Amino acid sequence: xxxxxxxxxxxxxxxxxxxxxxxxxxxxxxxxxxxxxxxxxxxxxxxxxxxxxxxxxxxxxxxxxxxxxxxxxxxxxxxxxxxxxxxxxxxxxxxxxxxxxxxxxxxxxxxxxxxxxxxxxxxxxxxxxxxxxxxxxxxxxxxxxxxxxxxxxxxxxxxxxxxxxxxxxxxxxxxxxxxxxxxxxxxxxxxxxxxxxxxxxxxxxxxxxxxxxxxxxxxxxxxxxxxxxxxxxxxxxxxxxxxxxxxxxxxxxxxxxxxxxxxxxxxxxxxxxxxxxxxxxxxxxxxxxxxxxxxxxxxxxx
Amino acid sequence: xxxxxxxxxxxxxxxxxxxxxxxxxxxxxxxxxxxxxxxxxxxxxxxxxxxxxxxxxxxxxxxxxxxxxxxxxxxxxxxxxxxxxxxxxxxxxxxxxxxxxxxxxxxxxxxxxxxxxxxxxxxxxxxxxxxxxxxxxxxxxxxxxxxxxxxxxxxxxxxxxxxxxxxxxxxxxxxxxxxxxxxxxxxxxxxxxxxxxxxxxxxxxxxxxxxxxxxxxxxxxxxxxxxxxxxxxx
Ligand SMILES: Nc1ncnc2c1ncn2[C@@H]1O[C@H](COP(=O)(O)OP(=O)(O)O)[C@@H](O)[C@H]1O
Ligand SMILES: [Mg+2]
Numbered sequence: 270x271x272x273x274x275x276x277x278x279x280x281x282x283x284x285x286x287x288x289x290x291x292x293x294x295x296x297x298x299x300x301x302x303x304x305x306x307x308x309x310x311x312x313x314x315x316x317x318x319x320x321x322x323x324x325x326x327x328x329x330x331x332x333x334x335x336x337x338x339x340x341x342x343x344x345x346x347x348x349x350x351x352x353x354x355x356x357x358x359x360x361x362x363x364x365x366x367x368x369x370x371x372x373x374x375x376x377x378x379x380x381x382x383x384x385x386x387x388x389x390x391x392x393x394x395x396x397x398x399x400x401x402x403x404x405x406x407x408x409x410x411x412x413x414x415x416x417x418x419x420x421x422x423x424x425x426x427x428x429x430x431x432x433x434x435x436x437x438x439x440x441x442x443x444x445x446x447x448x449x450x451x452x453x454x455x456x457x458x459x460x461x462x463x464x465x466x467x468x469x470x471x472x473x474x475x476x477x478x479x480x481x482x483x484x485x486x487x488x489x490x491x492x493x494x495x496x497x498x499x500x501x502x503x504x505x506x507x508x509x510x511x512x513x514x515x516x517x518x519x520x521x522x523x524x525x526x527x528x529x530x531x532x533x534x535x536x537x538x539x540x541x542x543x544x545x546x547x548x549x550x551x552x553x554x555x556x557x558x559x560x561x562x563x564x565x566x567x568x569x570x571x
Numbered sequence: 572x573x574x575x576x577x578x579x580x581x582x583x584x585x586x587x588x589x590x591x592x593x594x595x596x597x598x599x600x601x602x603x604x605x606x607x608x609x610x611x612x613x614x615x616x617x618x619x620x621x622x623x624x625x626x627x628x629x630x631x632x633x634x635x636x637x638x639x640x641x642x643x644x645x646x647x648x649x650x651x652x653x654x655x656x657x658x659x660x661x662x663x664x665x666x667x668x669x670x671x672x673x674x675x676x677x678x679x680x681x682x683x684x685x686x687x688x689x690x691x692x693x694x695x696x697x698x699x700x701x702x703x704x705x706x707x708x709x710x711x712x713x714x715x716x717x718x719x720x721x722x723x724x725x726x727x728x729x730x731x732x733x734x735x736x737x738x739x740x741x742x743x744x745x746x747x748x749x750x751x752x753x754x755x756x757x758x759x760x761x762x763x764x765x766x767x768x769x770x771x772x773x774x775x776x777x778x779x780x781x782x783x784x785x786x787x788x789x790x791x792x793x794x795x796x797x798x799x800x801x802x803x804x805x
Contacts, residue, residue, distance in 0.1 A: 445666050446673065449659050456657035459619060461645030461674030461722060 274413035279536040280529065285420050285489060287528020288427035292482035293505035294512070294520035295434060296355075296475030302451040302515040303471045306363060309378040312502015313385035314354050314476045318347035318483030319400065319493045320393045326401045339403035340422075340484075347480035354385075355476025359469055382499075389495040397494045400487030423485045430478060431521050437474075438517060447471055451515070504531075504544070507551045513564020522562060526550075572597045572757055573618070573649075573726055577627035580617040587613050589781045590627065593759075595726060600748065600758045602768040602789065604802055605778035611761040612654050614778065615728045618759075619644050619651035631726070646674040650724035654731050654761075656715040660704030664695055667703050667714055671721030681721070688717035691747055709740040716747065720756075727751065730761045745771050765802035769793040777802075 270278070293315050300308045325346030331339035362381045366373050407418040438444035449457050450467045457464050486501065487493050508527040512519025527547055534546035554562065573595040580588045587610045595601045605611050616622040618629050620641035629636045631649060639647065659667050668688060672681045689696035692713040698706060703714055712732055719727055729748070733741040745767050752758055752771075762768035769775060769789045777785035777798060785792065792798050 442669070442673070445662065445670055448662060449666075449670050452659050452661055453657050455621065456653070456659065457670075458621065458641040459645070459651045459653060459657075460670050460718065461642055462670065463642050 270413065275536070277412070277414045279532050281414055281416060281420065282536075283529035283532030284525065285423050285528070286532060287508075287525035288423050289482050289486050289489070289524075290501075290505045290508045290528050291521045291524025292427055292430065292478045292485070293501065294509040294524045295431070295517065296479045297506050297509040298512070298514055298517060298520040299447075299471050299475045301509070302517075303447060303468050304363065304367065306374050307378060307506070307514075308358070308363075308381075308472075308475075309502070309506075310358055310362075310381035310385050311475070311479060312498040312500075312505065313382055313389060314351050314358070314498075315479040315483045315486070315502060315505070316389055316493070316495060316498030317354055317385065318351045318476075318480030319487045319497075320389060320398075320483075320495075321347045321350040321480070322484045322487060323393075323398060323400060323493070326403060331403065336403055336405055339401075343401075343403060343484050344481060347484050348477045351476040351480035351483070352473040355472040356469055359472040364465070364468075382502075386495060386499065389498065393493075393495055395495065397492045400491055400493055402491070404488055419485075419488045423489060426481060426485065430481060434474070434478070435517065443467070443470065500544075504547060507548060510561055511551055511554055513561030516561070516563040519561055519563030526562075572599075572632060573759065574630040575614070575618065575627070576630065578614070578617055578624060578629065579626035580613055580622050580624055582613075582622075586625070587781045588617065591778070591781070591783055592627075593776050593783065593786070595757050595759050597725075598752070598755060598757055599774065600752050600760060600772045602765070602772035602775035602792075603759060603761045603778060604765045604768065604775055604792075604798070606801070607763070609778040610781040611778055612730055613781075615651055615653075615730050615759070615761060619649060619728060621651075643674075645722040645724070648725040649728065650719040650722045650726070651728040652715050652719040652730060652732065654734075656711050658703045658706075658711050658714050658718070660702065662703055663700050664703055664706070664714060665699045667718050668695075668721050671718035672723075674722060680723070684721055684723055688720055691720075691750060692717050709736050709743075712736060712740075712744060713747075716744075716751075720751065724756060726757045726759065728759050728761075731763060732760075733762065733764050733767065741767060765798070766793075 296311045297308065300306060322343035325342050326339060329342050331342055358381055362377050366377055404419050404422065409416050438447060446462045446467050449462060450464050454464055504527060508523035509520045511527060512523025530550050531543045531547050535543040575591060575593045577590040577592055578588055579586060579590060591614055603611050603614065613622065617624050620639055624637050631647065668685055675681055694710055695713055695717055706714060716732060732744050736744065748758060748771050760768055760772060769792055772789040775789050775792045776783050
C-alpha cells in the first residue's frame with residue numbers, strides 16, 4: 270500500500286465510523302433542541318437497536334431468505350423497538366420532570382441510562398455477542414482502497430436518512446412544529462400545537478435513527494456488547510457538542526469529523542489512544558468556540 | 572360568548588386572582604384595565620388554559636373550558652396573543668403564520684386567511700421569507716396579531732398589543748383592532764394604554780390587585796373620576 274492509499278483507506282474507515290456517530294448524534298441534538306435536555310440514555314437506545322436486530326434475526330430465522338429481507342427484518346425490529354423505547358423514556362422519565370431543575374433532569378437522565386444498561390445486560394448477556402452476518406462479505410478494490418458492501422450500506426443509508434431528516438425538519442408541518450417547540454413551548458401551545466406529542470415524536474425519530482445506527486454498527490464491527498452503548502453514546506454526544514448541540518447539520522458534521530479524527534489517529538498515531546484524541550479535539554474546539562462548530566447557544570441544561 | 576365566573580388563579584402558593592368575573596359578548600371589544608401587576612395577564616392565561624383554574628369557571632359558547640388543555644383552545648375558537656408577542660424568531664414570517672393555523676386542515680381557507688392577514692398588515696407580505704427575529708418591534712406585533720388570526724378565532728385575547736411601540740404604530744394597532752372586530756371577531760383587550768383602549772372598546776373592566784373593582788361601558792369608564800386619575804393621567 271502506498272502512503273496515499275493508506276490515507277484513503279483511513280478516510281474510508283473514518284467515514285464509516287463517522288456516519289454511525291452522526292446518526293446517533295442526531296438523536297442527542299434533536300432532543301436537546303426541543304426540551305434542552307441531554308438524554309444520556311440515548312447510547313443505550315442505540316445498543317438496544319443492535320440487540321433487537323440480533324434477536325429478531327435469530328427468532329424469525331431468515332437463513333433461507335435473500336439478504337435484503339434479513340436486513341429488513343433487522344432494521345424493522347430495531348426501529349420499532351427503539352421508537353417505542355424513546356417514547357417510553359420521554360413519557361415515563363422526562364415528561365414528569367419537564368418543569369423541574371437542571372439537576373433533576375441530569376440525574377434522571379443518568380439514572381435512565383444506568384437502568385437501560387443493566388436491562389440490556391440481563392436480556393442480552395454480559396459477554397460479547399456475535400452480530401449475524403446477514404450482509405454478504407462483498408468487497409471491491411477502488412484505486413487501491415478496499416470498500417465493502419457494508420460500508421456502502423452505511424454511507425448510503427446514513428446519507429439518505431440525514432437528507433430525509435433535513436427535509437422533515439425544514440419543509441414539513443411537523444418539522445416546523447418541532448423547530449417552533451424548540452424555540453418557545455408556551456407560544457406553541459397558544460398556536461394550538463400539541464407540544465407533548467411533538468416532543469414524543471422527536472424522541473421517537475431520534476431513537477429510530479439510533480436504531481439504524483445500531484444495526485449498521487453491528488454489521489460493520491461484527492460483535493456487540495451491552496456496554497458499547499455507553500462509549501459509542503459518549504462519542505456521539507461529543508460529536509453533537511462538537512457540531513453545536515441543538516443544531517442538526519452540526520450533529521452530522523460533528524459525527525463525520527469525529528469518525529475521521531479517530532480513524533486517522535488510530536492509523537497514524539496509536540489505536541489505543543484514539544478516544545483520547547477524539548475527546549481532546551472536543552476540548553480544543555470548545556475552548557476556541559464554546560458553542561461548537563455550528564452552534565449558537567451553549568449547552569446549559571443537563 | 573365568554574363568561575368568566577368567580578375565577579381564582581395564581582402561581583405556586585400565591586393567589587393573584589380573587590373571584591374575577593367578566594363577560595365578552597359576541598362582536599364586542601372589551602377592555603381589561605389595571606395597574607402593572609393587577610392580574611390582567613394572569614386572567615388571560617387562566618382563560619386560555621396556560622394556568623390552572625383553582626376555582627370558578629370559564630364558559631365559552633356554552634361549554635366549560637376549565638379542563639381543556641391550552642393547545643386545544645385554538646381549535647375551539649379562542650386565540651391568545653400573549654404579552655411580549657412571543658413570535659418564533661428563527662422561523663420565517665410565512666412559517667409563523669402557517670403555524671398559527673396549525674389546528675386547521677382546510678388548506679384553501681388557510682390561504683385565504685393568510686391573504687387577509689397580508690391585507691391587514693401589508694408589511695408582512697413584503698417580509699414573508701424573512702426570519703421573524705429580524706422584524707422591528709412594530710412588525711413583530713403585527714406578526715403576533717396576524718398569527719393569532721390565522722386560527723380563525725371567534726374570540727381574540729390580546730395582551731398589551733401597543734406596549735413599547737412608537738405613537739404612530741400605536742394608532743395603527745388600534746385601528747387594526749377595530750377592523751378585526753368589524754370582521755366579526757370579539758376581543759378581550761388588555762392594555763396599559765387605557766385612553767386608547769377605551770376609545771376602541773365597547774365595555775371595560777378595571778382590575779385592581781386581583782379583583783374587579785369597576786365594570787361599565789367604555790364611555791362611562793372614560794368619564795369615571797377614579798379611572799381618570801388612576802389610568803388616564805387626571
Ligand atoms: N410566572 C409568575 N410566577 C409568579 N408570579 C407571577 C408570575 N407572573 C405574574 N406573577 C405575579 O402575579 C401578579 C399578577 O401579574 P400579571 O397578571 O402579570 O399582572 P398584569 O398583567 O396585570 O401586569 C403579579 O403580582 C405578578 O408579580
Ligand atoms: Mg401583563
